[in-house]
């Protein structure tokens with residue numbers, strides 16, 4: 001219902017106010033975006049932004065799915081390890097937002113999340129107490145696990161522009 005109202009808002013905004021909403025905050029459900037494309041004349045121009053909570057939650061879910069029936073993965077990606085990765089991701093997104101909103105900066109910060117958690121602090125800023133150090137635990141992380149985590153992280157990195165926009169309402173543009 002709420003979703004129908006939102007689509008309706010997009011349709012009416014242009015008719016009544018001559019406004020085009022070009023962005024909206026969505027969850028993982030793509031059906032709203034699809035309906036906007038179908039029903040709003042400028043639907044194809046509307047960009048879907050996902051909130052950081054949702055993106056983080058997806059990443060955590062992806063990591064848990066990696067551990068299913070795979071000992072090599074579950075040995076490294078323990079509950080506490082996944083929780084560290086999640087916590088770190090959350091903090092990194094916040095830091096990227098506070099840094100002033102450069103997409104490239106946020107992307108670089110995000111790329112370092114697994115390294116930091118797995119013990120390679122070479123690219124950590126001075127904010128990390130182990131900055132510049134490499135911990136012994138890094139050698140226990142199989143390449144295949146590191147690569148799989150990085151692979152899941154790509155999905156977050158791809159959404160970096162959207163993570164920097166902490167909008168609570170739709171951004172409108174006057175025609």
Ligand SMILES: [Zn+2]
Nearest residue numbers: 116121124128
């Ligand atoms: Zn670090």
